[in-house]
Amino acid sequence: MDADQGNLFAGVPVGAADEVFTALLERRGLKIERIVSNGQASPPGFWYDSQxxxxxxxxxxxxxxxxEGEAAPRLLQPGTWLRLPAHCRHRVAWTEAGRxxxxxxxxYDGC
Known part of the structure; x- marks a missing residue:
């Protein structure tokens, strides 16, 4: 087996018109990805609803x-994590535009 190595901050796209999704590891029932946003938000009325x-x-x-159902968006700053159960409808309200x-x-598949 060969070991893999990378850097999450290598090649971060700056100013991309769309969010950029990069799969880092995929296995049955599991996907780890880097997402880079440059001021994007979910379209009005759109909700993620993942299995x-x-x-x-x-x-x-x-x-x-x-x-969905919460009065205010949750603010995420560096170091903040969020766990979303399957079918927890959510959307990106905003991402920072300046960087x-x-x-x-x-x-991942739930238990």
Whole structure:
């Protein structure tokens, strides 16, 4: 077996028109990806509704995630993590426009 190595901050796209999703590891029932946002937000009325659980860690920048049924979006700053159960409807309210927002997302099958 060969070991892999990388750097989450290598090649971070700056000013991309769309969010950039980079798969880092994929196995049955598991996906780990880097997400880079440059001021993007979910389109009006759009909600993520995943069959998998999701755990996200904000590494750089800032963002707010709106969870359906909650009065206000949750602010995420570097070091903030958020666990979203399967079918927890959520959307990205905003991401920082002045610099890239870098997320580490782990998608996995629940118990």
């Amino acid at each position: 998998q659980e999701e755990w996200v860690l904000l590494l750089e920048g800032s963002a707010a995630v709106q969870i 890239p927002t870098v997320w580490l997302a782990v998608h």
